[in-house]
Amino acid sequence: MQKSEVEAALAEKLNITKTAARDLLNVMLDQITLELSRGQRVSLPGFGVFEVRAYGPRTGRNPQTGAPIDIPAGHNAHFKPGKGLKDAISG
Structure with missing residues (x-):
């Protein structure tokens, strides 16, 4: 499954636009990356x-x-x- 497919699934399940789903996924991944970069x-x-x-x-x-x-x-x-x-x- 590609990132775009995850975005599409999020959009469908949450009944939001694909752009909002992309933003949501990017925020989640950015936050995980930030915490790991801090050693958390x-x-x-x-x-x-x-x-x-x-x-x-x-x-x-x-x-x-x-x-x-x-x-x-x-x-x-x-x-x-x-x-x-x-x-x-x-x-």
Whole structure:
């Protein structure tokens, strides 16, 4: 499902215009992004939790030459599905 399809579904279910649905979705995504950039976790009960996780430095390999390269430490977004989402997926 593409973002435009989510917007269309929101517009239909909430009986709003597609422009309002696009704005609503953008605000939600912007807010999640903002909170994650501040190092906060975002919990949506029944759906899941978004959080930032740190990872340490490690050694990788250049796929073209096979030479080892150092990969620096960093941060990445992580999503952990909630019970409601897990139940819906597993049927």
